[in-house]
Amino acid sequence: MKNDILKMQGVTKVFYTKTAQTVAVENLSLAVKEGEFVAIIGPSGCGKTTLLSLIAKLIEPTTGSILLSSNKKHAVGYMLQQDHLFPWRTVEKNVLLGLEVTKNLNYETKKYASDLLEKYGLGDFKKHLPSQISGGMRQRVALIRTLATNPDLLLLDEPFSALDFQTRLEVCDDVYSIIRRENKTTVLVTHDISEAISVADKIYVLSKRPAKVKKVFQCNLQEYTTPLKRRESEEFGKYFEEIYKCLNGADDEL
Amino acid sequence: MNFNEFSPMHLAYLKKQRTTKIVVHLLQVAFLLVFLGVWELATHLGWVDGFIFSSPSRVWKTLTDLFSQGDLIKHVWASTWETILGFFIGTVLGMLIAIILWWNDMVKRVFEPYLVVLNSLPKIALGPLIIIWAGTGKAAIVTMAVLISVVITALNMLVGFCQTEPSKILLMRTFKANKAQIFFKLVFPANIPNLLATLKINVGMSWVGTITGEYLVSKEGLGYLIVYGSQVFRLDLVMTCTIVLCLLAGLMYGSVALLEKSVKFDQ
Structure with missing residues (x-):
């Protein structure tokens, strides 16, 4: 049995504004095991991004605890919706950004980043500017920028939502295979059911805001090696239907 | 850049761009010359007072x-x-x-x-x-x-x-x-x-x-x-x-x- 790398217990997050207070996340508990690919799915605006910000410790929970079992200083890698590559930096310099900021830039880490670029087909584009490469490639660069800091836990916030459907499927395959090969524990947040089923081992379905866990699905599609193959599998439709029902069902079925 | 790769139509397009640029520069110079010429002439022919308005030669x-x-x-x-x-x-x-x-x-x-x-x-x-x-x-x-x-x-x-x-x-x-x-x-x-x-x-x-x-x-x-x-x-x-x-x-x-x-x- 593998250890939990992340454990959230009874987490609540309240935001205050001039006119109102908003409960974004309420009494939420979840756990992620080492090497697991977890998808968190919920209706738009239900507080998914808040959840990732909490895990990344960008914001503090109002109540509850978030435990991360890692001895690294920068244990969490966070990939945002858009690539946010800096247009004045070359692909290579963009990838090194995280290492520079965390003051981990040395010969070995630089080589690691450079090897990742080579390995995932960007070796010839190191000296290119982001504007000179395609949207799918930019997303790959963004992932490698996150991986370069060698995090124990990878957070993905709808990383494909900015891409058109065709590219989206390709990049999803891409990213999935990179994550699997680098053997990273991953939490993906999305509102796209098919995307969640095509990559995840475990799917948490969240309710409307305030986000609570409605149900947890275990996906047994590991025999299919790529997201695309999973999408074509027989079981895919069954999972889709179940999750769709759960997602759109009344919240009081809890 | 290798111009051999460009199609004749592309070359024609580039040429037109270049011509437009040259014409603009020529017109700019021409405007300046006409302006100076009219100014000089106006003071010489006494249309305006050269003492007050000066002139290119002055x-x-x-x-x-x-x-x-x-x-x-x-x-x-x-x-x-x-x-x-x-x-x-x-x-x-x-x-x-x-x-x-x-x-x-x-x-x-x-x-x-x-x-x-x-x-x-x-x-x-x-x-x-x-x-x-x-x-x-x-x-x-x-x-x-x-x-x-x-x-x-x-x-x-x-x-x-x-x-x-x-x-x-x-x-x-x-x-x-x-x-x-x-x-x-x-x-x-x-x-x-x-x-x-x-x-x-x-x-x-x-x-x-x-x-x-x-x-x-x-x-x-x-x-x-x-x-x-x-x-x-x-x-x-x-x-x-x-x-x-x-x-x-x-x-x-x-x-x-x-x-x-x-x-x-x-x-």
Whole structure:
């Protein structure tokens, strides 16, 4: 049995504004095991991004605890919706950004980043500017920028939502295979059911805001090696239907 | 670039682009020549009074006289030096103010209204005060040039800094970046186009500061010559200095534009 790398217990997050207070996340508990690919799915605006910000410790929970079992200083890698590559930096310099900021830039880490670029087909584009490469490639660069800091836990916030459907499927395959090969524990947040089923081992379905866990699905599609193959599998439709029902069902079925 | 790869139609397109560019330049030169010609002719034929309106030939004569007396270089140098000094001090100071205000939200919220008021205040109104405070020498003129460019620089840069994409800042924060890292790795580089645009504005601003400063106090410089010329009714001198001023400001603007071109990146 593998250890939990992340454990959230009874987490609540309240935001205050001039006119109102908003409960974004309420009494939420979840756990992620080492090497697991977890998808968190919920209706738009239900507080998914808040959840990732909490895990990344960008914001503090109002109540509850978030435990991360890692001895690294920068244990969490966070990939945002858009690539946010800096247009004045070359692909290579963009990838090194995280290492520079965390003051981990040395010969070995630089080589690691450079090897990742080579390995995932960007070796010839190191000296290119982001504007000179395609949207799918930019997303790959963004992932490698996150991986370069060698995090124990990878957070993905709808990383494909900015891409058109065709590219989206390709990049999803891409990213999935990179994550699997680098053997990273991953939490993906999305509102796209098919995307969640095509990559995840475990799917948490969240309710409307305030986000609570409605149900947890275990996906047994590991025999299919790529997201695309999973999408074509027989079981895919069954999972889709179940999750769709759960997602759109009344919240009081809890 | 390899022109062999271009199709005939593409080459024709490029040629047309080039022709248009040449035609524009030719027309620009032609306009200047026609303008000078009509001006000269008008004074010769007595349509306008050459004593009041001057003429290209009179300007040329004044220019060569000034040059041979060694006055031209002296005055041009004085004004240019004051302007460059005002330009650099104003830009650096304005930038520092913008950085401080960006850095500390509390400071920004307290001082922004003052900055906005200062920006709308015509700085020339401070002229008499500056003379009393900074004396009647070059210091007063440079102070004027600095005052005119510093506020607009601070405001422009601050707006730029604050408009840095929040999600890019979030990206930096996911790497646990501190404020200095966010500034030097993201906010500042992202604002280089903004900085260059501000530099362009400041060229004009510091010339305004220098010339108005020289109007008020000074014993040399183009502004001094213009005021002196108008007082003794030597309008040839006034016209000549104005034209030299045009050339100098154009030259300075041109160098900033050149700098901009050399650091441009694809956004």
